[in-house]
Amino acid sequence: MEPLQIPQSHLAYLEGPVFASLAKTGRCSWPWPTLWRPDQPREAPKPGEICLALDESQADYFLEFDTPRDMNAILDASRFVYYLESTGELALAREGSLRDVVAMRCHDATGVLSERACVPTDGSDHFGNCYTDAARDAWQAEGRLFGQLAVCGCGEPGCGATYAWLEGERCRLLVEISAAGIARIEIGPFAAVRRR
Numbered sequence: 001m002e003p004l005q006i007p008q009s010h011l012a013y014l015e016g017p018v019f020a021s022l023a024k025t026g027r028c029s030w031p032w033p034t035l036w037r038p039d040q041p042r043e044a045p046k047p048g049e050i051c052l053a054l055d056e057s058q059a060d061y062f063l064e065f066d067t068p069r070d071m072n073a074i075l076d077a078s079r080f081v082y083y084l085e086s087t088g089e090l091a092l093a094r095e096g097s098l099r100d101v102v103a104m105r106c107h108d109a110t111g112v113l114s115e116r117a118c119v120p121t122d123g124s125d126h127f128g129n130c131y132t133d134a135a136r137d138a139w140q141a142e143g144r145l146f147g148q149l150a151v152c153g154c155g156e157p158g159c160g161a162t163y164a165w166l167e168g169e170r171c172r173l174l175v176e177i178s179a180a181g182i183a184r185i186e187i188g189p190f191a192a193v194r195r196r
């Protein structure tokens with residue numbers, strides 16, 4: 001099972017009431033052009049393109065770097081959607097939140113997992129951010145990590161950072177931050193290579 005990547009261009013930030021309507025009815029209007037962040041006009045998703053819709057009132061584009069609150073918001077206030085060309089709406093692509101999909105993929109994963117150098121020996125992760133001592137200590141002491149894994153070499157998390165959900169050597173979720181917003185979400189499971 002390969003990790004599933006969701007790039008920034010496939011993140012849809014919906015206002016709270018619009019997201020609630022999506023979760024309840026399975027569909028919502030597509031409020032172009034305010035839907036996509038950063039605030040740039042974007043064309044409608046292509047037919048069949050799966051996007052991750054986020055409840056903007058819970059999981060804002062500009063993360064406050066308050067984990068695990070922010071990571072829980074992304075996991076729970078989210079739905080997978082596609083663009084329904086015939087009506088110009090967003091429709092649910094599947095039931096459940098990102099957390100449900102992560103749980104299902106981890107439950108279904110069999111055989112050898114693909115490896116990712118989350119934490120290679122040069123001290124930086126595969127996005128180029130530097131592994132923090134706090135993350136290393138927490139991961140080694142508790143065998144798990146739910147929060148900040150690495151920050152940009154300049155030391156400013158808003159510039160660049162990686163947040164992770166690690167259970168032992170298994171990575172369930174990676175969230176890459178760039179310029180204070182989510183640049184990419186990677187859904188596991190994959191084997192996280194640990195620094196020794």
Ligand SMILES: [Zn+2]
Pocket residue numbers: 152153154155156159160
């Ligand atoms: Zn930087």
